[in-house]
Amino acid sequence: xxxxxxxxxxxxxxxxxxxxxxxxxxxxxxxxxxxxxxxxxxxxxxxxxxxxxxxxxxxxxxxxxxxxxxxxxxxxxxxxxxxxxxxxxxxxxxxxxxxxxxxxxxxxxxxxxxxxxxxxxxxxxxxxxxxxxxxxxxxxxxxxxxxxxxxxxxxxxxxxxxxxxxxxxxxx
Numbered sequence: 001x002x003x004x005x006x007x008x009x010x011x012x013x014x015x016x017x018x019x020x021x022x023x024x025x026x027x028x029x030x031x032x033x034x035x036x037x038x039x040x041x042x043x044x045x046x047x048x049x050x051x052x053x054x055x056x057x058x059x060x061x062x063x064x065x066x067x068x069x070x071x072x073x074x075x076x077x078x079x080x081x082x083x084x085x086x087x088x089x090x091x092x093x094x095x096x097x098x099x100x101x102x103x104x105x106x107x108x109x110x111x112x113x114x115x116x117x118x119x120x121x122x123x124x125x126x127x128x129x130x131x132x133x134x135x136x137x138x139x140x141x142x143x144x145x146x147x148x149x150x151x152x153x154x155x156x157x158x159x160x161x162x163x164x165x166x167x168x169x170x171x172x
Contacts, residue, residue, distance in 0.1 A: 002126065002129070002130060002133075003098075003133065003139055003141060003143070004124065004126070004129065004142070004143045004144075004145070005070055005142075005143065005144040005145065006123050006124075006145050006147075007147050007151075008070045008071075008147040008151060008152070009070070010067040010068060010069050011067070011068050011098060011143070011144060012066055012068075012138075012139045012142065013063035013065070013066060013067070013068050013098065013139055013142065014063060014066070014100070014137075014139050014140070015063050015064060015065060015066055016062065016063065016064075017062065017063055017100050017101070017102075017140075018060065018061070018062045018100070018101040019060070019061055019062075019063060019098045019099060019100055019101065020059070020060055020097075020098070020099045020101060020104060021059040021060070021061060021089050021096055021097075021098055022057065022058035022059075022089060022096065022097055022099065023057075023090065023091045023092055023093055023095065023096055023097075024095040024096065024097045024113055024116060024117075024143065025092055025093045025095070025113050026050075026051070026057055026092075027097060027099070027107075027108065027113060028112065028113040028114075029050050029051070030046055030108060031108040031109070031111060033049060034108060036049055037049060037050075039105070043060070046058070054090055055078055055081050055088070055090060056081055056083075056088035056089050056090050056160060057089070057090055058089050059088055059089035059161075059162075059163050060086040061086070061163055066139075068098065068142070070144055070147065070153050070155055072163055072164055073096075073144075073153070073154060073155035073161050073162075073163060074154045074155075074161060074162050074163075074164050075154045075155075075159060075160075075162075076088055076159075076160045076161055076162040078160055081160065087162050087163045087164070088162050088163075089160070089161055090159075090160050090161075091157070091158050091159060091160075091161065093117075093157075093158065094145065094146035094148075094155075094156070095116075095117070095124075095143065095144075095145050095146070096143070096144045096145075096146075096155075097142070097143055098141065098142035098143070098144070099140070099141055100136075100137075100140040100141070102140075103136050103137075103140050106136075107132075107135075107136070107141070111132065112128075115128045116128055116132075123145055124143070124145065129143065
């Protein structure tokens, strides 16, 4: 089963697993800069070396339920961000990846944002996504495409967002 939300559908997560919530384009940035990072302190290295000018390049949550609801993504403002709070993330594209912490480094070598979005007939290149996701356990990966303006969801596209309700937040 494809774990993708295009119009506000829930995605499946594995209860108790830690996930990065990150703009799908940002995964390419990490892939390109991975050789410069000290993997043992991955999160601060990504923030300092890959995204030095981006407030909250990713959120990090531990799922407390098997479903993640798009309505849990709320608009936020830059002035309210607490740098120690992992509930905030930035988005440039409105396409957000949920990546289990345990597979992130294995995902990056085969991940390509341009291939994911390079399609004329669909919202995403689902063949590429399905092939990529098949290398991992079901629900280790998910995608949410912002439902858009006037969709009834606060996650409309680019901006800064906060994850609220329905999840236990990771402190790591």
